Amino acid sequence: MNILRKGFIYGGDYNPEQWLDRPDILEKDIVLMKKARINTVTLGVFSWSVLEPEEDHYHFQWLIDTINRLYENGIQVILATPSGARPRWLAEKYPEVLRVREDRVRYHYGERHNHCYTSPVYREKVRKINRKLAETFRNHPAVIMWHISNEYRDECHCPLCQKAFRVWLKKKYHTIDALNHAWWTTFWSHTYNSFDQIESPSSIGDKGLHGLNLDWKRFVTEQTTDFMCHEITALRDAGAMQPTVVNFMDDYKGLNYYRLAQHVDYISWDSYPSWHKDSDIHTAYDTAFQHDLMRSMKQQPFLLMESCPASPNWQKVSKAKHPGLLMNASLQAIAHGSDSAQFFQIRASRGSFEKFHGAVIDHYGGDDTRIFREVTDTGIALQTLTAADVPASSVHAPAAVLYDMESRWAMEDAKGPRNEGLFYHEAALKSYQAFRKNGLNTDIINMDQDLTGYQIIAAPMLYMFRSGIEQKLRTFVQNGGILIMTYWSGIVNETDLCHLGGTPHHLIDVLGIRSEEIDGLYDNQCNHMVPASNNFMTLPATYLCTHLCDLVQLKGAVPLMQYADNFYAGYPALTVHKYGDGLAFYLCADAEDTFYYDFYRQIIQEQELPVIMDHIPEGIEVSSRSSGRQEFIFAQNYTDSPIPFPLPGHAQILFGKYDGTIKEYSTLIYQMEVKS
Amino acid sequence: MNILRKGFIYGGDYNPEQWLDRPDILEKDIVLMKKARINTVTLGVFSWSVLEPEEDHYHFQWLIDTINRLYENGIQVILATPSGARPRWLAEKYPEVLRVREDRVRYHYGERHNHCYTSPVYREKVRKINRKLAETFRNHPAVIMWHISNEYRDECHCPLCQKAFRVWLKKKYHTIDALNHAWWTTFWSHTYNSFDQIESPSSIGDKGLHGLNLDWKRFVTEQTTDFMCHEITALRDAGAMQPTVVNFMDDYKGLNYYRLAQHVDYISWDSYPSWHKDSDIHTAYDTAFQHDLMRSMKQQPFLLMESCPASPNWQKVSKAKHPGLLMNASLQAIAHGSDSAQFFQIRASRGSFEKFHGAVIDHYGGDDTRIFREVTDTGIALQTLTAADVPASSVHAPAAVLYDMESRWAMEDAKGPRNEGLFYHEAALKSYQAFRKNGLNTDIINMDQDLTGYQIIAAPMLYMFRSGIEQKLRTFVQNGGILIMTYWSGIVNETDLCHLGGTPHHLIDVLGIRSEEIDGLYDNQCNHMVPASNNFMTLPATYLCTHLCDLVQLKGAVPLMQYADNFYAGYPALTVHKYGDGLAFYLCADAEDTFYYDFYRQIIQEQELPVIMDHIPEGIEVSSRSSGRQEFIFAQNYTDSPIPFPLPGHAQILFGKYDGTIKEYSTLIYQMEVKS
């Protein structure tokens, strides 16, 4: 269910504290917001120095006034805790709150997202201001949600964190011998005599002890999660019972977001794709991957907390958005299960780092701008969808891609077959796109999650086997599931120790192959895949493969494709093995996109998987949400030309222009009864 | 007027202190200098450790002897203060003189140009040795000028500088509230409670607070200027009244040279173009830009303090100079208003960092080298020009390019439409070359300077409006001037706060346009400009534009060109607006060189601006100096082939071979009576 009773949330970050000397501007902002159909704003992100300009001197009146005035104008508030950037006086008085860099240099005051997450002082100061905010706004009808901090990120190597890390490790391993074995410290004589000797990874200390690196990353996630919980507790203890939300970033590798997600009511993310850089439809799928990841993490609706109405200013190049793209991007979030479309920011700053970041209201300040008009059009569109009860629907996916941050950490840290790029994220995207372009809604799940309910699972480059995934996958196939596993899978255990006795670990009998060697290819090298003689799949073409080529021994599987080049020409490149009621495919090499599309298409057709539609035209992304007997289909054109799009006879158009085509950079939404 | 009564200065840096154990070599040097027509050498740069080998023990005799011997041989001296590199004992005894890096690491002794410009100790030590030098040489007839330090550069972040910075800021802003507003510190909760909290920008502190960054750069310039003035005062207090000179570097962005220039009698620069890397004529225009910048800064003759007779050793690749280029480069300086042609260096060092830097006398040591012969030929040429009274002439420019370091600092620091390159310097060069290739002498001025007297001004990318430039430009156009303004202009005020209410700030009515959005283009993207239907300029072609495309709303201006591609095809790309007695053009995009040439050519022809000659052949640079009724025209071939060059009937050749062509890599100088 969505959190806003009236329908989709529409709005964004708003910083009236920058304009307290300009009441005329604040007045005008509300007029413009209402004109644009904005119903919710996020306040308080980075407001600490205005809320508490000196220690224990709280100035909340401006915030109370702002929220009251917004409420009077029908605008709700998501209220942020201010821990994302501390005031200067706090750092000056309590240096322990400042982070220490991995080379053990303590930062001075500056930038943001830079607090030590262990520091008792910082925790106490955050507790106090969060509590104060909660006490002030716990019953305010405008405040519908608590936004916990902002984009938690990075890490601290201070003595307090070192100590906490040691405690965490001791709790995990109990004895130093167990840790020594898990990290294989005998190598290079790195044996620890006691937990007290442990130091976090450092460019001036240990940086190649992969077990240490991996556990450090886990600790950073746990300590960040703990800090977040500490923030939430402060609110709850003060009686604030509105739901909580935390905002994540695109493809952020510093944290295992799944762990944070478990402790918060809603998750959200900040989406800043590089539109108009490469193919926009490709960028749209990249973005959709993140939307689906967010939805899958809690298997519930998420929020699009930030997006840019124009162009963010911190990318290498800021592109003016093509007309229509703003609306496409907002509706895409909805299509993938978001309950909101929100912008950073309502009004542009006059100065400092983000003054040129796009905003609903720019420095010119009028409503006669192209951006403002498109924001308004999008607001109207969302009202239309709300009226059609779209908020009550949700996304259902028969397919899943296994995508695991802990495995990624280990894989990308290890020195292995390709230290100039493994292309893990790209491999996941290839499977994702092949599912989606063939019409399947797709979840992005990790190894901790449940596999039941899916009909097909792609498990690309599952380097680390953890959380009993071997057994889960075996059961999944046994019970009739279709598994596609690839090269560089099942190599190590949870502490990055190599499995002995052959890989993919404990799945050799399920897959019917054993990986014997893996060949790394330089960027300028390639191999090719061609059909094997007994290929019962009808993939007629030759496909390119790059980066990594696994050389496998057959242990019962049937080769479908084989290599064409190098000394391993003729070796299997794609195999299939029937196991239980299911099928287990093994893809040996990093094949080109076309191969994935063709290969998955055949499986989907042969297995009659439930697609949204049979043939999706190139340049269009199609997604669906369903609600009882209604299915809402979103078809979005991400090119600058109209694209012919056949509409089913019984489709009922909810939104968008349709003349047999979908117009350039526009969205068509139609409704169909779910087939029984 | 030039400072050397006898004519042009010819010579360079000379370091006899490296050869005090080789009197034979010092003797031979004088013989060779005289042979090469060298009349002036620069002494004392980096001589401190020989002048004062231990604290308060001065050894000046070698310098006295050297100067006397030079004087006896008719060679004058420019004498340097030695502050460019301190002795080891000074750093050892007084560590406060060592700079602190932006990450707060104090340097050890090493390299050069590395003193703290705030340190009272360093100032006192410099005062003492400068005074001692002044007392010794204030009346020496050979010493014609004081060279203050060497290539001031870089910055120091030590506690003394932090304190001085705070004092400077307090003087500027008076209250911390004023500073907070000017720097927009509410953003990211960066509010200062007091001036004591201010720290210079740092990679371990604040690096994205643009107001801080900008004022820090200003402070560095002011503190360096103050240090320079302190050096000059020491000389003056000791009775040395010869003029002072300071040497600048090519396109150096660490200081605002205009501020230093105000406090010294002469400015000079050190010119090290990368000849034979790209097109040499292009390199020649780049270099000419710097010459004209130096001349314009004080609107008086300057010196070419350093240039390399062969090849400097610190460039990526050291090229042997094509025969003739040495002379071309020396005479080019004269053509643009220099009173000298000087080399670094007379004799090459035997060891250390610059031992392979080209020199008049190399390690071989003979006069039977190609370089020595070309140096000698150039000396003879300068004697010819002196005989023709060229030193009494000067450069007059009807055109100017507005080029402002403070605006550049702010623009290149800001996160904006293109963080991988704004190409500001290139934009200035494009306007400059278009003026110069069409025959206009051109000044390079900043926003503090007077605009009266110019007929045409190009103001490319005038991001920051400061020093009342809005009003100056308005008046300039009002009074009949032609203004060419471009994209990304009038965006911010003097502290980098965005102007509200539309841009270019306060010039919308003068230009007749308002900028609404700006599109950044990736390096592999482009747009095109084509004539608008009502284009009364006759620019028939299609021109490429890249990097930045401004989307403007017409507010009275007439579109001359329009975009051809992307969603803004048809939007204006070049506009003109009549205002008062003048014309205000607005160029929306970063157009290719050819466009500038064609566009400026039309304006120049239509407005009948006073060109040196009508058509300048490609590969030739033409400049002029005038003196009462005589005009001296310098035409220089920067290619390896002769180029046909028509000479006016009444031209009188002063120097160079002429057979209807100008020979490869050579200079033709002729004289004409000024048309009345």
Added chain:
Amino acid sequence: MNILRKGFIYGGDYNPEQWLDRPDILEKDIVLMKKARINTVTLGVFSWSVLEPEEDHYHFQWLIDTINRLYENGIQVILATPSGARPRWLAEKYPEVLRVREDRVRYHYGERHNHCYTSPVYREKVRKINRKLAETFRNHPAVIMWHISNEYRDECHCPLCQKAFRVWLKKKYHTIDALNHAWWTTFWSHTYNSFDQIESPSSIGDKGLHGLNLDWKRFVTEQTTDFMCHEITALRDAGAMQPTVVNFMDDYKGLNYYRLAQHVDYISWDSYPSWHKDSDIHTAYDTAFQHDLMRSMKQQPFLLMESCPASPNWQKVSKAKHPGLLMNASLQAIAHGSDSAQFFQIRASRGSFEKFHGAVIDHYGGDDTRIFREVTDTGIALQTLTAADVPASSVHAPAAVLYDMESRWAMEDAKGPRNEGLFYHEAALKSYQAFRKNGLNTDIINMDQDLTGYQIIAAPMLYMFRSGIEQKLRTFVQNGGILIMTYWSGIVNETDLCHLGGTPHHLIDVLGIRSEEIDGLYDNQCNHMVPASNNFMTLPATYLCTHLCDLVQLKGAVPLMQYADNFYAGYPALTVHKYGDGLAFYLCADAEDTFYYDFYRQIIQEQELPVIMDHIPEGIEVSSRSSGRQEFIFAQNYTDSPIPFPLPGHAQILFGKYDGTIKEYSTLIYQMEVKS
């Protein structure tokens, strides 16, 4: 003579201490080693933390047991001192053993090869454990050799090292004045008042004082050598009299290996070529260069201490080796004079940095792998060679390439004609390949070595003249030798001071030319060489030259080739001068490979130098070892196709398949009687 009485050493690094809890694995290892014909393993590298888990608590029993068990199974041991990586407790208790980085930051514990080589504490701790090892194993019949530490490398800038550096400098220069002159410190006022002021080069101090940089590198070599000697002394003092060996790295520039080589019985190296990246035959010659360098350093057999049976994991890309390449690489070492073929590693680690480094026994652990089979085949091949008495033969070379680390240090540190790459190593390789492809065994010697006995010497880019090389070369030519010297030679003396009076210093009369200027070429620039009119060499072609072009004056030499382009077209590009009974060639520019091949071929043919065979097919490398009247010729195909190879009638095949061709990636070894 070779050290292993029974023939070639075959084996590699083995780390049973990682598997002490898995006796089943240790048992299986021995079975597999014997199957693969492995006769020797290296133990103890990085075993310190297991040998001495706490200070003064020694646990040697596992090592005694291992060695006994190996011995019982006929496997010998090379036993390492453990100083390559210290235990954690040692660093914790005695921080002085930790290195200090050049920017004066002390490292924490971590990685390996990171001890201060000056620290008295570290020396004492190493002495104690070495002594203990020696006492335990001095009489063990399995232990045939002591492996001293591992891959000595890098440097330390701690106060102890600074002090030692000053002492070393004082011993070298006696007075600070002598040092000041040698380093030319007057430049930039860098004069030292006393030795106490000296600090090692630093990015936060002096980094451009080239004399300092050079002497620092020399000191690092001397201090490392001293440390190595200290290790050896500890063994000898305890009565261990087995020979010592140290292992070097490929093209390592941090140490002058020649100095270390003088103090150890055997040298060895660790070979990790990037096979299958570029042309494999090219990689083979690169590798051969290192083999020949190792052999020439002590003019005796060396060991191949490490090589990878599969692919090392730390290269950018890990390639699967083509079948046959493993054997080729092992036999190539033997062909060039090695007494061994050894692998890193026998069994792969389960965890940490090198877990994916190729091994004889991988994580799967079976003998049914391609790698294990090829290791076994190679073991059998070595047994065949041993049976034919090949170990008693050695390599004899009529040609030498002068290749000097000290000169290289100085040249690559200096700021000179090309700071983006001088291509010194490549220049040496060009001469080397031209010798080798034309059939000459070749030594790689430095300036300290004896030149007598060679018939032809190439001295490419001999920037620094030291160790009396001018006189040695003069004598060499005088006595009938053929010298090929090139551009950028004889420029500086031993402290990097430029020679005065013309270069190549003191060889102008021998070469008959003087170098006047040198032109650096950008990467995208080139020149050409064409035959001069009086070219008595019959080199008909036009050859490309790049990077550096020397412009010389003829002083008696005859030009053979001349430049074709730029202003110096027609200047000499290759000259020859008869001097005494010999010939002195001077090559002015960095010519392409083909030129070297053609040029050297003509000399070799005209001078009738003793080649192994007349025409070596492209793709094949041919080397020879001889022993009394037998010559063993190794012909190796480094391509993936068979290559026709004519065999002399009287050749007797020892090893390999022959059908008129040599098969892809395979070796043919045959035996011939030496012609009398």
